Amino acid sequence: MRSMCCFSALLLLIMAPVVCQGGNILVFPMEGSHWVNMDVLLQALHSRGHSLTVVRSNKSWYIKEKSSYYNTITVSVEKAVDQKFIQKVIYEIMEYERGASRLVYLFHLIVGMFGTFLESHELLGGFVSALLDDAELTTYMKDSKFDLLLTDPCWGGGAIVAKYLNLPLVYNARWLIAGDAHLAIAPSPLSYIPVTGTRYTDRMTFVQRVNNMILHVITQIQLSWVIKDVYQKVCEKYLGPDCDYYQLMIDADIWLMRTDFVFDYPRPTMPNVIYMGGFQCKPAKPLPQHLEDFVQSSGDHGFIIMSLGTFVSELPADLANEIAATFAKLPQKVIWRYKGEKPDTLGNNTLLVDWMPQNDLLGHLKIKLFVAHGGTNGIQEAIYHGVPVVGIPLFFDQYDNILRLADRGGAKILSLSTMDKDDNFLKAIQEVLTEPSYRNNMQRLSRLHRDQQLTPMDNALFWMEFVMRHKGAAHLKAQGNRMPWYSYHSVDVALFLVGALILLLFTVFFLLRCLCAAVCKCKAKRD
Template sequence: MGGLKYLCYVLLGPMIFFTFCLHATMAGKVLVFPVDGSHWINMHVMIEGLHARGHEVTVVRTSTSWYIKESSPHYKSITVTLPEAVFIEDPDFFVSFLSKMLEINRQGGSPLAFMKFLWEMFTTLAKIHQQASQLVVEMFENKALMEELRATHYDVALIDPGIPAGVLVAHKLELPIVFNVRWITSGEGHFVVAPSPVSYVPTSGCAVSNQMTFGERVKNALRYIINVCSDHFIVTPPYNALMARYFGPDANFYHLLQGVDLWLMRVDFVFEFPRPTMPNIIYIGGFQCKPAKPIPAELQEFVDGSGEHGLIVMSLGTLVKGLPIDITSEIAAAFAQLPQRVIWRHLGEQPSNLGNNTLLVKWLPQNDLLGHPKTRLFVTHGGTNGVYESIYHGVPVVGVPLLFDQFENMLRLKVRGAAKIVDVATLDSQVFLTAIQEVLHQPSYRDNMQRLSRLHKDRPMHPLESALYWIEFVMRHKGAAHLRTESYKMPWYSYHSLDVVGLLLAVLLTLVGVVVLIVRFLSLRLCRRQKPKLE
């Protein structure tokens, strides 16, 4: 028996050593530019995966970062101090922003309310990107830092382009770029890199399905025009100014975005509507999802007390501390009438009418609770991470969308028959209670969500493994230019073939003109021949 063990050691020892050496030689250096808040949660999952595979990860953060910590066992950090903190790194900003949006929404769908909404959005966007663009200035003007970055010889830059300052830095360092993306400066990322016909592809900020009526197509086209104008006149000017300053007058920021090597798109077509795509887009929707772990003992005791009625989980994500007290009181009143127990992540003022069946917590293990067998329903604002976790675990949803893409996310689940939407601006206890009871008691909601869950899980590779593979692919090959179209370098009239159409029209008109002239010439000759005969 001892001889057999010795033989195994002799045979397997070199193999294990070779495998270890091979893994070590493949390990690379990754420079990461994340976005704070909920975006950081999924970027951190990817960073943990890269670290586990032996890669050295460096994260660029600002001194006022909210979620992104300076010290971590999974990465080193570079902290940059900005002249002014970026709005999105202040959690109180989203509370005040939500209050303004609610006030506007309560005015109804009037043109004045819509104009107020656009003005608030445009003003906020302009300020955020003016602040964020200063990261580029602070890094480029710090010669010692730039020399250190060059000397490190990074293999790839992993960037969340929601705040795209890292694109300019990576371009300066001549690094291959991989995007961890769903949202970009102009809205949903596909609109920058892939054909996006607005006849059936819903544009960012327009909560319509891919099967639009004529009126919805008009609305979708108008929203697309607004998004393009916003991006051109409000968002990109500070970055184009930096391009001119550091790369020359002919440099174009938008071309940098379109020329990225690889797009890891946080999308799964189980949830997203079908649309055109490109070879350098890899779909990793739900990559942060994983099987549930046991929940903490104090929560388990509360959940066990729910009996056959089960549990409802409510969370409004990481951006908003809490809703106004008048709305939370209506929600609490509805929960108090239910036989189910409720775990509610709530950071604001506690409602005075809270029922005995409702537990308020400042933090909850969302993924583990959604995967618990007693969970019957998820009440959510419709953030992408929560939506994919509910799909993964097959838990139907009551959506209370608040900001940004949450309205579009919830619409997609509603179209799939897996969610009911409640308008937060008009929410009261009866409306909220009716929505919850409908989703709880109509089996179609759970059946549809569990069907989505089966489809989402039926894939050859977990989306996180796919993401890590393609990051390493770009590292190994120093980019992925063979997957990237160069169409973004074409003039707009060439891209839309207007020059070809013009040429063909000119040829057609010329031929028509020649035919007309020939016919007229022959007609005149025929008339001249017939005239003497008549005489």
């Protein structure tokens, strides 16, 4: 019996490497906050035994060249979308929103910023060219025999590299270059699916639906422009003149979508879209001692945290002073992630920090409120921990993100142009702190989010390993994404049927006319 047990244990040890064999994954990421959540996914993949290689620029400021859980391929470029480039764009947007009307601000985002938007993708196109022009690097990538390529499709280079290396493609996605990734692959009725930037819910008036359609057309024109001007040229250079970049871009095997329907509005979807909203969220860990001492000193009042995200580390002096003065009037303690000069009006109840363990603070028992810019990562963590939000959206999708919480009763929205007027910031904070419905609604969203058969992270990992096991997921790709627009929308069928009906009516009319003529001719002969 004992020998049998030993034999069984030996057999399990022999079989274990086969069962747990890790894959070899090439990662083509994006910088900034997008890298922050990509990094969480990479750490989870590493913990399951997968080998990871990250492609980065020599000018990267977030993606480190040395890591204990991934290798790197560093591509040398003269210019890149670096921290200086991003911060210049952000501060320009902030100044416009503070000083311009909503119409002027929107026009600036759509038209004025398009040149900057195009420039950023041209830099990315140059990065892809520098990678594929380097014979040593391309030989290394081919010899490495990767099992799949994981990329963020907000930058469009990953699909080209995957095709060049003939690898299955997995997206860590929410945005596809210029808009919501759903719009490219799933039926998306604009009557109830708001385009990002409209600031609408899924219940739109007629005028709002008109605006929604107009903005959708504009974003599609921008997408086509970027593809034609940047990625199609790179595609033809390395993959041949017959390669259509748009078809290549939407041909991912799996779309790991960084959202879910607790946060987002219900909409049609596709079988190869896997929802993993909040995959980076986890139970809170103990705080560093200095932070724990600070929040414990808040007593029954509790504490508030404020963070405006990865890219915004400081604010104009007048706005920073207004925020600090507002916090000084509160009985709560405040932890504010801020790297600018210390505001003159900073109160004794406010602690400025360069970095904060945001997830752990949001999960603390004494947390009362999150003052946030509306980035996806922070919003999902607020939902996970059930913490109400006062939102100060700055750019891109942030207003729309906070709007989804506000629409469900868990947040209050302010704008940069009005928050420093008539004590609006203070009033918003006091309303969310004193009205129980905000916290109750966020707690309800938290319960819905957590009540899942699989955690979002486990779901994402399963489908990535599924792609590696089966060399892709072609059976989940809809044929409709390969059809021309007129066939997809049955315009050709409609035209054929209308033509057939017109022909039938014309034939009937012609026969009736001939019959009438014959009857009249016979009648004339009898007369």
